[in-house]
Amino acid sequence: MAGVDYLADERNKAEFDVDSMKIVWAGSRHTFEVADRISKLVANDPAFRKDDRPMLPRKELFKNTLRKAAYAWKLITELRLSEEEASKLRFFVDEPAYTDLHWGMFVPALKGQCTDEQQSKWLPLAYKMQIIGCYAQTELGHGSNVQGLETTATFDPQTDEFVIHSPTLTSSKCYHTVEVLCTWWPGGLGKVSTHAVVYARLITDGKDHGVHGFIVQLRSMEDHKPLPGITVGDIGMKFGNGAYNTMDNGVLTLDHVRIPRDQMMMRVSQVTREGKYKQSDVPRQLVYGTMVYVRQKIVADASCALSKAVCIATRYSAVRRQFGSQNGGPETQSAHYRKSYTGLIQVIDYKTQQNRLFPLLASAYAFRFVGEWLKWLYTDVTQRLAVNDFSTLPEAHACTAGLKSLTTTATADGIEECRKLCGGHGYLCTSGLPELFAVYVPACTYEGDNIVLLLQVARFLMKTVSQIGSGKQPVGTIAYMGRVEHLLKSRCSVQRAEDWLNPSQVLEAFEARAARMSVSCAQNLSKFSNPEEGFAELSADLVEAAVAHCQLIVVSKFLDKLQQDIPGKGVKQLLQAVCGIYYLSLLHKHQGEFLATSYITPKQAALASDQLRALYSKVRPNAIALVDSFNYTDHFLGSILGCYDGNVYPKLYEAAKKDPLNDTVVPDGYHEYLKPLLKQQLHSAKL
Numbered sequence: 001m002a003g004v005d006y007l008a009d010e011r012n013k014a015e016f017d018v019d020s021m022k023i024v025w026a027g028s029r030h031t032f033e034v035a036d037r038i039s040k041l042v043a044n045d046p047a048f049r050k051d052d053r054p055m056l057p058r059k060e061l062f063k064n065t066l067r068k069a070a071y072a073w074k075l076i077t078e079l080r081l082s083e084e085e086a087s088k089l090r091f092f093v094d095e096p097a098y099t100d101l102h103w104g105m106f107v108p109a110l111k112g113q114c115t116d117e118q119q120s121k122w123l124p125l126a127y128k129m130q131i132i133g134c135y136a137q138t139e140l141g142h143g144s145n146v147q148g149l150e151t152t153a154t155f156d157p158q159t160d161e162f163v164i165h166s167p168t169l170t171s172s173k174c175y176h177t178v179e180v181l182c183t184w185w186p187g188g189l190g191k192v193s194t195h196a197v198v199y200a201r202l203i204t205d206g207k208d209h210g211v212h213g214f215i216v217q218l219r220s221m222e223d224h225k226p227l228p229g230i231t232v233g234d235i236g237m238k239f240g241n242g243a244y245n246t247m248d249n250g251v252l253t254l255d256h257v258r259i260p261r262d263q264m265m266m267r268v269s270q271v272t273r274e275g276k277y278k279q280s281d282v283p284r285q286l287v288y289g290t291m292v293y294v295r296q297k298i299v300a301d302a303s304c305a306l307s308k309a310v311c312i313a314t315r316y317s318a319v320r321r322q323f324g325s326q327n328g329g330p331e332t333q334s335a336h337y338r339k340s341y342t343g344l345i346q347v348i349d350y351k352t353q354q355n356r357l358f359p360l361l362a363s364a365y366a367f368r369f370v371g372e373w374l375k376w377l378y379t380d381v382t383q384r385l386a387v388n389d390f391s392t393l394p395e396a397h398a399c400t401a402g403l404k405s406l407t408t409t410a411t412a413d414g415i416e417e418c419r420k421l422c423g424g425h426g427y428l429c430t431s432g433l434p435e436l437f438a439v440y441v442p443a444c445t446y447e448g449d450n451i452v453l454l455l456q457v458a459r460f461l462m463k464t465v466s467q468i469g470s471g472k473q474p475v476g477t478i479a480y481m482g483r484v485e486h487l488l489k490s491r492c493s494v495q496r497a498e499d500w501l502n503p504s505q506v507l508e509a510f511e512a513r514a515a516r517m518s519v520s521c522a523q524n525l526s527k528f529s530n531p532e533e534g535f536a537e538l539s540a541d542l543v544e545a546a547v548a549h550c551q552l553i554v555v556s557k558f559l560d561k562l563q564q565d566i567p568g569k570g571v572k573q574l575l576q577a578v579c580g581i582y583y584l585s586l587l588h589k590h591q592g593e594f595l596a597t598s599y600i601t602p603k604q605a606a607l608a609s610d611q612l613r614a615l616y617s618k619v620r621p622n623a624i625a626l627v628d629s630f631n632y633t634d635h636f637l638g639s640i641l642g643c644y645d646g647n648v649y650p651k652l653y654e655a656a657k658k659d660p661l662n663d664t665v666v667p668d669g670y671h672e673y674l675k676p677l678l679k680q681q682l683h684s685a686k687l
């Protein structure tokens, strides 16, 4: 029946004020209002329909994305949307597009790596989208190893130009050759971008100065055809239907392409008219600055993707009933459920379902808050860089790299878990989960492979440990290393399950585990005469130490959040329970590390599990309200299983009827392939 809210009973159980929680989730009342307005604008506009995506052939899918992006840009200019509103529009349109790379990497690269003069030339064009750019760094042979890139930019003092060239090129005209060392992967490159920031080895006077960024025009502004010396195209279909195939990830070869000298991005270093190479007093690492920016954005996005999956799985788990009986009779599996409920059991009431779902719900909140904090850290480091204070850059790099790795791995795994939590129906495209997984999982690879990034964090940790005792006091997220002597000796004081609700006890447990794992790695490293050899040999342990450090950051930022004034009936209490689920589920999952480092005893680990179960019971009646607090429209969720009213089954049935295979009762191909087969069997049966 239209208009019935099948989840109304669930919503009535909530013990906190959902409207207040919506504001906590959004970050502020203002942010909530902007998101609410823009999400409705998108949801109510048929131009942004997306349910057909998994069915569309690639060419149609891509053209549709071009249409949506052009329409979005028209809205942005006509409605004079602010940057914040435009960014929300992109978020709720929910379709990867070349615009992500233009705004998310090309523009930030211009801002971070160009001189003021260069910015004043290029930024106005990019802001008006009179040029469209991408970020062309990765090559066919080199992604993680940026220092190993092989494209060259050789200065020609005769003409005051750089000659950009993809080497070991056996053919510049087709892709069928071996040994083509081209640029490979950049989003927006394949079919759209007029310009690219290309990373290449700078060569002056025969000397290699390492990798630098250059602005290269790719296509004619008249007819969009590639300029001379440039071969460019799409790299082909990627994982999943719809999903990331809306993006034109591209391949590019540059055959002695000439660009003016002032198209080298010259904030970090310069080449003079005479061909002299000069380094500014800003650190070389700023060449990697765009990646720091995007990694921070990716952390903020992780909570969105995970919360979307969790919202779908939570609502469906409350709708779905399995086992029990219509009247609570003898078919009911266990006395516990028979006592608590009459009728069939909602699958959300199974403790195993809660044990898989609620830690993901808690992670979505945890990632939201750590994302907020990381945005602050990034803003802080940017302000410092502007006045040549580079002191916090290593920490910003370690935090963005580590949290990008931690949150994207957990989110990708979490989306897949949510699909399984929805049983068979989770496997249908109409659940929204297959496409969400396919579109999200490359986040574990792009902007730095997650393991490679954790190894960067491990380097930072090992450097910090080696400096202990040198008088240099660790600060920020690594400040706990300053108390390493205490953390190596201390023992957990938990005696009762409720003691695990004490924030200072929890913090010390995570600090002690992280510090002990780092110190142990450092001790093992010191046994190697060659540190790089030792680092390679111990890299699996180092990755685990880095994960422990990153989890500590997330836990501590969640606990910090709870120290703030959080208005709204019951909101803070619920967030405390959610936070407890986050850290206790981590403690349970990694209890081997907490036990092996001897900070906790097996008895204390068991008490943590008791407390965790108690928190599941606290959260259970609030579960639907907690996911309603994300304030997602049905359009954004794109899932029948997650629809707000919980009216799942009729919608599944209607959607199935609309599948193109059901356009005819007898399928195409019956006459060619089925009828002869069936006839032949009939014939042989008669014989």
Ligand SMILES: CCCCCCCCCCCCCCCCCCCCC/C=C/C(=O)SCCNC(=O)CCNC(=O)[C@H](O)C(C)(C)COP(=O)(O)OP(=O)(O)OC[C@H]1O[C@@H](n2cnc3c(N)ncnc32)[C@H](O)[C@@H]1OP(=O)(O)O
Binding pocket: 068, 069, 072, 073, 076, 086, 087, 089, 090, 093, 095, 097, 099, 100, 101, 103, 104, 105, 135, 137, 138, 143, 144, 145, 146, 147, 187, 285, 286, 288, 289, 291, 292, 294, 297, 393, 394, 397, 445, 446, 447, 448, 449, 452, 453, 456, 459
């Ligand atoms: C349809 C709707 C339309 C709507 C329109 C409106 C739109 C408006 C709104 C727009 C909103 C924008 C949205 C944004 C969304 C963003 C989407 C993003 C999509 C992403 C796509 C993917 C892109 C990519 O993948 S780009 C390529 C990324 N590549 C990598 O990440 C490579 C990984 N490798 C590395 O980072 C390095 O090579 C590394 C670090 C692994 C090794 O480097 P190295 O130099 O060889 O190594 P090392 O010696 O260890 O380091 C030297 C030194 O430098 C320090 N370091 C390393 N990295 C950094 C860094 N990034 N920053 C600072 N410092 C760094 C390192 O610590 C060492 O220091 P010392 O120890 O002190 O020497």
Ligand SMILES: Cc1cc2nc3c(=O)[nH]c(=O)nc-3n(C[C@H](O)[C@H](O)[C@H](O)COP(=O)(O)OP(=O)(O)OC[C@H]3O[C@@H](n4cnc5c(N)ncnc54)[C@H](O)[C@@H]3O)c2cc1C
Binding pocket: 101, 135, 136, 137, 138, 141, 142, 143, 144, 145, 184, 185, 186, 187, 244, 249, 442, 445, 446, 447, 448, 449, 450, 451, 452, 455, 539
């Ligand atoms: C959807 C998508 C979009 C992308 N968009 C862009 C873009 O816009 N612009 C751009 O320039 N690039 C882009 N990329 C490329 C991306 O940045 C790289 O793929 C990524 O950095 C990983 O590098 P790789 O592919 O070389 O992986 P590899 O480094 O080859 O990784 C392969 C395996 O080796 C392991 N490994 C590698 N090095 C080490 C090490 N030192 N120690 C231990 N293990 C190691 C990795 O963990 C991984 O398991 C995109 C990629 C994807 C998938």
